[in-house]
Amino acid sequence: MDHIVIIGNGIAGVTLARHIRKLSDKRITIISAESDYFFSRTALMYVYMGHMKFEHTQPYENWFWKKNRIDLVNGFVKKVETDTKKLVLKGGSSISYDKLIIATGSKPNKFGWPGQDLKGVQGLYSKQDLEMLEKNAPNKKVCNRAVIVGGGLIGIEMAEMLRSREIPVTFLVREKSFWNGVLPAGESAMINEHILEHHIDLQLDTNLEKIISDENGRAKAVVTDKGETIECNVVGLTAGVAPNIDFLKDSGIELGRGVKVNRFLETNVKDVFAIGDCAEQHEGIGSRRPIEAVWYTGRMMGEALAQSICGNPREYSPGHWFNSAKFLDVEYQTYGWVFSERSKQDNEHHFHWRHASEKICITVAFDKDSHQFLGLNTFGIRMRHEIFDQWLTENKDIDHVMTYLKDANFDPEFFKLYEDEIIAKYNADFNKNISAKKKSWKRIFSIA
Amino acid sequence: MGNFDRSMSLAGEPPKALNTGQKLAIVTGMIGLGILILQLFNLNLGNTALWLTVSIVAIFAGIIWFSQAAYAHKHKGIKNDGVWFKSISSRGVLAWMGGIALTGFYIVLYFYPQYLGLVKDGDNTGLIALFDPLSKGLSGNPASQWFVYGTMYTVAILAFGAKFIWKYRHNKYEQLRTVSVMFFQTAFAFFIPEIMARLNGDLPYYDLKNMWPLNYYNFERYRINGFIDSGSVGMTMLFFGIISIFVISPFLTYKYGKRWYCSWVCGCGGLAETAGDSFRQLSDKSKFAWKVERWVVHSVVVFVTLMTTAVIYSYLGNDSSKYWLTKTMFISGVAVILTAVFAWVMIYKREELAKDAKYGAIGYFTIIAVLIGMHFFSDSANIFIFKAETLRTTYSFLIGSIFSGVIGTGFYPILGNRVWCRFGCPMAAMLGFQQRMFSKFRITTNGGQCISCGNCSTYCEMGIDVRAYAQKGENIVRSSCVGCGICSAVCPRGVLKLENGPEKGRINSQDVLLGNDVDLMDLVNKK
Numbered sequence: 001m002d003h004i005v006i007i008g009n010g011i012a013g014v015t016l017a018r019h020i021r022k023l024s025d026k027r028i029t030i031i032s033a034e035s036d037y038f039f040s041r042t043a044l045m046y047v048y049m050g051h052m053k054f055e056h057t058q059p060y061e062n063w064f065w066k067k068n069r070i071d072l073v074n075g076f077v078k079k080v081e082t083d084t085k086k087l088v089l090k091g092g093s094s095i096s097y098d099k100l101i102i103a104t105g106s107k108p109n110k111f112g113w114p115g116q117d118l119k120g121v122q123g124l125y126s127k128q129d130l131e132m133l134e135k136n137a138p139n140k141k142v143c144n145r146a147v148i149v150g151g152g153l154i155g156i157e158m159a160e161m162l163r164s165r166e167i168p169v170t171f172l173v174r175e176k177s178f179w180n181g182v183l184p185a186g187e188s189a190m191i192n193e194h195i196l197e198h199h200i201d202l203q204l205d206t207n208l209e210k211i212i213s214d215e216n217g218r219a220k221a222v223v224t225d226k227g228e229t230i231e232c233n234v235v236g237l238t239a240g241v242a243p244n245i246d247f248l249k250d251s252g253i254e255l256g257r258g259v260k261v262n263r264f265l266e267t268n269v270k271d272v273f274a275i276g277d278c279a280e281q282h283e284g285i286g287s288r289r290p291i292e293a294v295w296y297t298g299r300m301m302g303e304a305l306a307q308s309i310c311g312n313p314r315e316y317s318p319g320h321w322f323n324s325a326k327f328l329d330v331e332y333q334t335y336g337w338v339f340s341e342r343s344k345q346d347n348e349h350h351f352h353w354r355h356a357s358e359k360i361c362i363t364v365a366f367d368k369d370s371h372q373f374l375g376l377n378t379f380g381i382r383m384r385h386e387i388f389d390q391w392l393t394e395n396k397d398i399d400h401v402m403t404y405l406k407d408a409n410f411d412p413e414f415f416k417l418y419e420d421e422i423i424a425k426y427n428a429d430f431n432k433n434i435s436a437k438k439k440s441w442k443r444i445f446s447i448a
Numbered sequence: 449m450g451n452f453d454r455s456m457s458l459a460g461e462p463p464k465a466l467n468t469g470q471k472l473a474i475v476t477g478m479i480g481l482g483i484l485i486l487q488l489f490n491l492n493l494g495n496t497a498l499w500l501t502v503s504i505v506a507i508f509a510g511i512i513w514f515s516q517a518a519y520a521h522k523h524k525g526i527k528n529d530g531v532w533f534k535s536i537s538s539r540g541v542l543a544w545m546g547g548i549a550l551t552g553f554y555i556v557l558y559f560y561p562q563y564l565g566l567v568k569d570g571d572n573t574g575l576i577a578l579f580d581p582l583s584k585g586l587s588g589n590p591a592s593q594w595f596v597y598g599t600m601y602t603v604a605i606l607a608f609g610a611k612f613i614w615k616y617r618h619n620k621y622e623q624l625r626t627v628s629v630m631f632f633q634t635a636f637a638f639f640i641p642e643i644m645a646r647l648n649g650d651l652p653y654y655d656l657k658n659m660w661p662l663n664y665y666n667f668e669r670y671r672i673n674g675f676i677d678s679g680s681v682g683m684t685m686l687f688f689g690i691i692s693i694f695v696i697s698p699f700l701t702y703k704y705g706k707r708w709y710c711s712w713v714c715g716c717g718g719l720a721e722t723a724g725d726s727f728r729q730l731s732d733k734s735k736f737a738w739k740v741e742r743w744v745v746h747s748v749v750v751f752v753t754l755m756t757t758a759v760i761y762s763y764l765g766n767d768s769s770k771y772w773l774t775k776t777m778f779i780s781g782v783a784v785i786l787t788a789v790f791a792w793v794m795i796y797k798r799e800e801l802a803k804d805a806k807y808g809a810i811g812y813f814t815i816i817a818v819l820i821g822m823h824f825f826s827d828s829a830n831i832f833i834f835k836a837e838t839l840r841t842t843y844s845f846l847i848g849s850i851f852s853g854v855i856g857t858g859f860y861p862i863l864g865n866r867v868w869c870r871f872g873c874p875m876a877a878m879l880g881f882q883q884r885m886f887s888k889f890r891i892t893t894n895g896g897q898c899i900s901c902g903n904c905s906t907y908c909e910m911g912i913d914v915r916a917y918a919q920k921g922e923n924i925v926r927s928s929c930v931g932c933g934i935c936s937a938v939c940p941r942g943v944l945k946l947e948n949g950p951e952k953g954r955i956n957s958q959d960v961l962l963g964n965d966v967d968l969m970d971l972v973n974k975k
Contacts, residue, residue, distance in 0.1 A: 040902060043899070043902055049528075050530035050534075051529070051531060296899075307972075320963070322895070322897070331942050382942035385896060389895065412620070441950060
């Protein structure tokens with residue numbers, strides 16, 4: 001019987017293990033040094049904020065693993081010996097495998113800033129990072145101010161976490177506007193406003209120069225490239241993540257920034273695969289990046305690889321792009337591709353609508369010539385995944401999207417609806433005369 | 449992790465700490481409560497109407513002020529910061545103190561009302577006397593322990609309802625259903641029965657929204673006689689009580705799910721959603737708890753059905769002289785209805801029942817069938833082996849008092865706010881059965897957007913592991929769901945939506961989620 005060994009118990013590795021168990025009787029072992037049981041990484045912030053206890057972030061009860069004959073090993077893999085098909089763990093024990101899957105996720109980026117390894121300087125990725133933050137910033141007395149470096153999704157989450165304990169936060173963002181490498185200008189501007197509303201000291205277009213130590217080797221201040229010195233007790237490094245693959249250096253497995261894999265998620269070494277954040281495609285698939293450090297893609301790779309391992313070889317072939325996040329109180333969903341001004345092609349045009357007073361807006365991307373619908377960003381309005389997926393598959397044009405926009409709304413019942421307002425703006429912007437079709441359950445559920 | 453210092457929460461750091469406004473608000477509310485407690489010791493404060501007003505106004509003001517201090521200065525959005533740090537909401541010392549105090553109150557209320565000042569054949573004293581002016585003003589009668597309880601219950605739903613509305617000021621669904629429970633409690637449970645009592649002394653106290661089997665005593669002899677003696681008004685009410693069970697509630701449950709009752713109308717639900725809101729995260733989400741829930745709550749349904757049948761049977765005659773219905777007609781009718789329901793489920797809905805549900809249904813049906821069959825061979829007083837009166841008093845004690853009151857509400861701070869609704873309420877079980885078997889209601893999962901964070905499961909007051917479905921891209925169609933909508937509200941990624949749609953495709957289990965390879969989805973999900 002094949003012994004499948006998975007390094008990493010995150011969403012990618014666990015999805016893979018679950019699906020292999022559904023499809024086969026193979027022996028499955030998951031190794032992790034981070035936690036005994038699978039937990040939802042995206043939920044760590046809620047533990048610090050007191051919304052949940054750590055145990056609530058675990059999607060399966062503890063009996064689940066034994067019942068499904070998935071062996072869990074708490075250990076740190078130091079070395080992979082591919083010629084003998086053996087893993088060496090810290091402490092010296094070893095585990096043999098028939099097939100090995102690397103699903104070790106990411107680690108926070110550090111860009112060589114002076115002082116980046118001082119006490120009180122940390123990223124926010126792992127369970128250990130969360131525990132460290134609980135020590136570094138238990139309350140506003142111990143932590144008078146925190147400086148967060150890096151304006152992405154983890155940065156704004158960390159700011160929200162610290163604010164929940166009323167700790168003053170300075171947020172250094174390299175870009176001229178928050179996350180504007182990803183978000184179009186209007187949306188990015190709206191999130192800037194929302195960050196300020198939450199009393200976060202947002203400093204745009206500002207880089208970290210160095211972190212200054214006190215006499216005990218603890219961070220006591222940061223210096224920015226604007227020449228400002230900001231006193232603080234905690235520095236959060238949230239300038240993105242990189243694959244967590246240092247232990248593979250001498251393994252003979254081909255590495256780039258991540259573990260190089262082909263479309264079957266195979267590495268250059270037979271019977272060794274990589275999935276999730278740590279996998280790097282030789283070429284990005286479609287408009288996707290070669291490394292996709294996203295919850296959903298980790299899960300999808302696990303779903304796909306399980307088929308291959310169980311005798312039904314399949315490429316990793318993701319469907320239409322989608323993603324979601326929450327910026328403080330504002331929910332964000334995206335379906336298809338909406339690029340920022342910085343990275344969009346000439347053919348991509350945008351329609352943007354923003355509510356007069358609330359933090360609600362949408363951006364619809366379409367091809368300027370064919371008017372084909374390319375994607376949608378929505379802030380503060382929930383939309384149906386199925387419907388947009390269908391529209392993208394059927395290459396609908398933007399007029400179609402506008403006409404049937406009411407079908408796509410996914411806000412809770414009785415919420416105020418904005419489709420008429422949105423379509424009026426669309427008609428005015430593009431000199432059209434679209435009228436919205438009434439929401440139809442029949443259409444919605446014939447799709448879903 | 450997990451070893452947070454649970455202090456008494458009057459001090460400490462944000463988000464655990466209370467701000468000055470909240471502290472003053474608590475003092476205000478406690479003064480109101482203190483007046484009531486002083487009354488327990490029979491301190492004669494003089495002008496009872498005045499003191500009662502002062503007390504209720506202080507309680508109201510305290511709760512509203514507390515909400516203002518907690519939410520007014522914050523942006524609208526989810527307000528769960530520090531829930532698991534605060535003693536009161538994380539089974540800390542305050543929670544245990546609160547639980548013990550509430551439990552004690554319920555024991556006194558149900559079993560020792562004399563300590564509250566209830567005097568039979570004489571003027572009330574103590575706490576109950578304090579409520580006499582209000583009771584006399586409404587119904588013309590002196591207060592009872594139930595009037596005191598009803599008033600406090602209504603005050604709690606109104607004041608904490610206002611707090612809840614403030615907390616969810618970004619969420620129209622939450623606001624509307626809270627206004628609804630506040631209205632039904634105040635009008636239907638509190639004012640209308642009192643006023644009806646004033647207008648027509650013969651009418652039994654009747655909270656019209658409180659239908660059988662929640663209102664398990666509705667068809668007892670004294671009430672039936674009361675209805676009949678009150679002429680057409682009484683008969684209309686009796687008729688309404690019957691069609692509520694067989695027509696109105698199945699129809700509304702078909703259209704909207706059981707939420708139309710449990711979280712929009714019901715008084716128990718009303719208290720749970722308002723005063724109990726701070727405890728919703730304490731419900732047990734384990735699979736084991738779910739199993740216990742199914743057996744216990746359905747056993748209560750069987751119990752209440754047997755009990756009610758026996759009670760009605762006991763006072764019916766063998767001919768139509770006294771009541772239109774005879775013993776034999778009645779017992780045959782019950783047998784026909786139960787057999788029809790059982791047959792319908794087993795024939796058309798078999799695949800929707802889990803294995804143990806089938807065993808349970810068959811087992812219970814057999815027991816009832818045997819007991820009814822025994823009717824034809826036994827003497828009339830002892831249908832179902834036990835005396836009807838024994839069944840009635842046992843039910844009333846075990847379920848009506850201990851379960852719904854002492855455990856159901858007294859244990860809010862320890863077991864969560866819907867223990868009664870989940871494990872004990874036969875009404876919720878019946879509506880839940882309808883909801884699972886034939887209803888348009890579901891919680892739709894939005895494609896592949898779930899990140900398994902667990903907020904939905906944590907804040908589900910009914911202990912449903914919502915995430916287990918959402919992370920599989922599967923809709924949530926569970927008997928126990930009361931449709932409070934909080935899972936949808938707390939979801940950070942917009943994954944959950946309560947809605948009434950077509951029945952077809954409502955239950956949609958799948959292995960590979962939307963977003964992945966279309967061919968792979970087709971391959972894996974075709975069953």
